[in-house]
Amino acid sequence: MSLADLRAYAIVSSLFPPTTLKRAIDRLGFVQADPIRAPARAQDLTLRHRVKDYRAGDLERRFGALGIEEDTFINYGFLPGAVFALMHPRAGLSHWPPGRRRKVEALLQFVHERGTVHPREADAHFAHGRVTNYWGGSSNATTHLLEDMHYRSLLRVAGREQGIRLYAVRRHAEPAAGHVDDVEGPADAAERARRLDALVDVLVRKYAPLPGPSLSYVVRRLRYAVPQWHRDVKAALARARSRLANARVDGVDWYWPAGERTSGHVAPEAVRLLAPFDPVVWDRRRFELFWDWAYRFEAYTPVSKRQRGYYALPMLWRDRVIGWGNLSVKDGQVAADFGYVTGPPRDRAFKRELEAEMDRIRRFLRS
Numbered sequence: 001m002s003l004a005d006l007r008a009y010a011i012v013s014s015l016f017p018p019t020t021l022k023r024a025i026d027r028l029g030f031v032q033a034d035p036i037r038a039p040a041r042a043q044d045l046t047l048r049h050r051v052k053d054y055r056a057g058d059l060e061r062r063f064g065a066l067g068i069e070e071d072t073f074i075n076y077g078f079l080p081g082a083v084f085a086l087m088h089p090r091a092g093l094s095h096w097p098p099g100r101r102r103k104v105e106a107l108l109q110f111v112h113e114r115g116t117v118h119p120r121e122a123d124a125h126f127a128h129g130r131v132t133n134y135w136g137g138s139s140n141a142t143t144h145l146l147e148d149m150h151y152r153s154l155l156r157v158a159g160r161e162q163g164i165r166l167y168a169v170r171r172h173a174e175p176a177a178g179h180v181d182d183v184e185g186p187a188d189a190a191e192r193a194r195r196l197d198a199l200v201d202v203l204v205r206k207y208a209p210l211p212g213p214s215l216s217y218v219v220r221r222l223r224y225a226v227p228q229w230h231r232d233v234k235a236a237l238a239r240a241r242s243r244l245a246n247a248r249v250d251g252v253d254w255y256w257p258a259g260e261r262t263s264g265h266v267a268p269e270a271v272r273l274l275a276p277f278d279p280v281v282w283d284r285r286r287f288e289l290f291w292d293w294a295y296r297f298e299a300y301t302p303v304s305k306r307q308r309g310y311y312a313l314p315m316l317w318r319d320r321v322i323g324w325g326n327l328s329v330k331d332g333q334v335a336a337d338f339g340y341v342t343g344p345p346r347d348r349a350f351k352r353e354l355e356a357e358m359d360r361i362r363r364f365l366r367s
Contacts, residue, residue, distance in 0.1 A: 001247050001263060006209045006254060007290045008265040008319050013208065014279045015272065018052040021059070022066050025080055029202035031059075032077040032277040033070070035163070036299055038311035039327045039334065039365060043078060045275035045313070048364045056365050060160050070157040070165070071150075074203065074221035075277075083202055086195045087225045088170075089153040100145075107145060108154055112169045116158045119143040119165070192229050196236040199225060201257065204244060206279050207286075208256035214283045215240065215255050252289065267319035271353040273327070273361065274314045281314045281321065291321045293341050308339055315340075317350060327361065334362050 016027065024047060025031060034042035040056040048054045059078065069084040070077070096104055103126070110125060111117045123142040146167050149155045158168040203218045204210065210218065219237040223230040244255045245262075256262060274281050276297045281287055287295055295314055298306045309326040315338070316322075323340035336358060344350070 001249055003250055003289070004319070005263045005265070006249060008267050009256070009260075009262045010209060010286075010290070011267045011280060011316070011319055012265040013260070014206075015049055015268075018050055018054075021047065021051045021054070021062060022068075024050040025066065025068055025078060028279070029083055029206050030073045030077055030079050032075045032282070034277060036311060038299075039329050039361075042275045042277045044364075045273075046278050048360070049272060049274075049278075054364060060163070064159045073225050074218055075224075083199070086198050090151070090226070090228050103145060104149060104154070107142070108149065108169065111155060111167055116166050116168050117146075118161060119146055119167075122146060122167075189232075192232055193236070193239070196222065196226065196229060196232055197239060200236055200240045204240070204255065204257055207283055208260070209254045209262065209286075210256070210283065211286055211289060212241075212253040212255065214285050215244075217285075218283075269318055269349060269353065270316075271350065271357040272316040273325050273357055274316055274321075276311070276313070278314075280316065287314075287321070295321070295324070309337070312339070317345065317353070329365065334358065334365065 018024075019027070028046075028050070031043050031046055036042070040048075043059055044054070044056045047059060048056075051058070067081050069079050069081060071079060071084055071087070073079060073083075073087075107122060107126065110122060114121075119140065119142060123140050126142050146155060146165075150157065150165075150167065153170060155167045156170045157165045159166045199222055200219055203222075204215070207214070207218060216237060219240060220233060222233050222236070226233075241255070243258065245258045245260065246253060246255045247262075248254075272280075276299075281295060284295065295312075296307075298308060298312065299310050308324050312324040312326055314321045315324055322342075322345065323338060325339075326337045328335045338344070
């Protein structure tokens with residue numbers, strides 16, 4: 001087995017033939033979300049490679065009919081209902097101080113009575129003021145509380161309106177006599193282990209093959225998915241190392257799902273402009289092992305320190321990431337600025353396939 005084998009396996013297994021939106025999400029197991037639109041959101045840029053005739057915004061438009069959920073996994077994103085169910089309920093997280101608890105009870109009752117609530121509607125009713133958000137800025141306190149209740153298994157995202165999350169009560173968390181009742185996850189250690197192993201399998205299928213340090217990193221991030229079982233995550237990592245297929249290649253231990261073939265794959269002759277969070281490029285450690293250069297997401301980097309652009313999309317050509325592209329829409333036309341690690345390929349096939357990719361992007365943006 002060689003690094004080239006693992007690289008081709010990573011590309012072919014992740015960039016599977018386009019299918020339906022629901023099947024693609026089920027196969028991926030998790031689609032990371034990001035609010036930046038440059039020229040489309042990361043979840044749309046990820047799905048366009050894997051869903052037949054996908055258009056920007058299809059995920060949001062069809063959310064309610066797909067049977068999927070929005071939630072925190074190892075990052076925030078979209079999950080099949082079966083994966084979501086493995087993480088919930090997040091037991092022991094509804095222990096707020098008395099004052100905050102009263103706000104939670106009132107807000108939960110408000111959502112329960114109305115069925116689906118826009119944060120603006122809730123804030124108009126309660127007017128809780130402003131708070132400092134995760135990024136250090138100022139956020140609406142009612143919206144912040146709705147997000148916290150969503151994370152703590154009390155609410156679910158029922159859909160979106162112009163990108164804004166709409167909330168509904170989770171069935172297991174409906175208020176009894178106007179009070180927030182703590183919900184309990186499985187107390188049985190074997191059931192917790194089963195669920196954690198299943199969540200690890202979702203990660204490994206999505207990001208395989210994983211170098212050893214990356215396996216440790218992604219599994220440990222499950223503490224965000226299942227904070228109620230954070231003490232069990234270390235044991236889940238140990239079990240993963242023992243049960244997953246693995247090999248040592250060029251001094252690095254690699255892991256992938258047991259039973260999968262890692263040799264004999266051939267990456268297609270195609271150009272793909274990938275989202276910064278696409279599974280093919282998400283693991284920056286693996287990225288450098290595969291392609292011998294460092295890619296960084298620079299949207300939050302000061303302009304003077306950016307090397308490749310605000311939202312540079314890695315450019316995959318055959319089995320190599322050879323550069324990046326920055327895309328924008330001006331006067332209804334897609335503008336592209338490309339950069340290359342060692343210069344653009346000179347063969348006609350590359351030019352043909354790059355233009356084919358730009359045609360796909362133009363169709364994708366005609367939502």
